[in-house]
Amino acid sequence: ATFTIKVLSPRTWNDSSIIDVLTEKNEKFSWWGKSLASDEGKRLEEARKAGSQVTVNYSTKGNYKNIESIVEVVPQ
Numbered sequence: 625a626t627f628t629i630k631v632l633s634p635r636t637w638n639d640s641s642i643i644d645v646l647t648e649k650n651e652k653f654s655w656w657g658k659s660l661a662s663d664e665g666k667r668l669e670e671a672r673k674a675g676s677q678v679t680v681n682y683s684t685k686g687n688y689k690n691i692e693s694i695v696e697v698v699p700q
Contacts, residue, residue, distance in 0.1 A: 625651075625653070625679070625680055625682055625689070626677055626678065626679040626680075627647035627648060627649065627651065627677070627678060628647065628648045628671075628672075628675055628676065628677055628678070628700070629645055629646070629647060629648075629668060629671055629672035629678060630646045630647060630648050630650075630672075631644075631645075631646040631672075632644070632645060632646075632660065632665075632668055632669060632672055633646070634659060634660045634665075640656055640657055641656075641657060641658060641659035641662075642654055642655065642656050642657075642658070643655045643658050643659065643660060643664075643665055643668065643691075645668065645691070651689070652689065653680065653682060653689045653690070653691050654688060654689070654690055654691065655668075655690070655691040656690060658691075664694060667694055667697060668694070670697075671697045674699055674700075675700050676697045676698055676699050676700060677697070677698040677700060678694065678696075678697050678698075679694070679695040679696045679697075679698075680692070680693065680694055680695060681693045681695060
């Protein structure tokens with residue numbers, strides 16, 4: 625999936641850190657086990673600030689789209 629990030633929202637569930645990503649198309653992706661302080665969280669935050677296109681690998685679990693990795697970040 626490729627998108628630009630509109631909002632990054634950190635949260636926790638039980639003891640797991642989660643980053644919720646809201647795209648410019650109002651799609652929601654979640655990255656379980658990651659916090660904004662993680663390397664991946666920092667990359668997503670930099671991409672959001674810069675308005676970069678982000679491509680991720682994700683899996684679908686029910687209605688949830690779970691990010692598994694960042695493929696690339698392309699500045700606009």
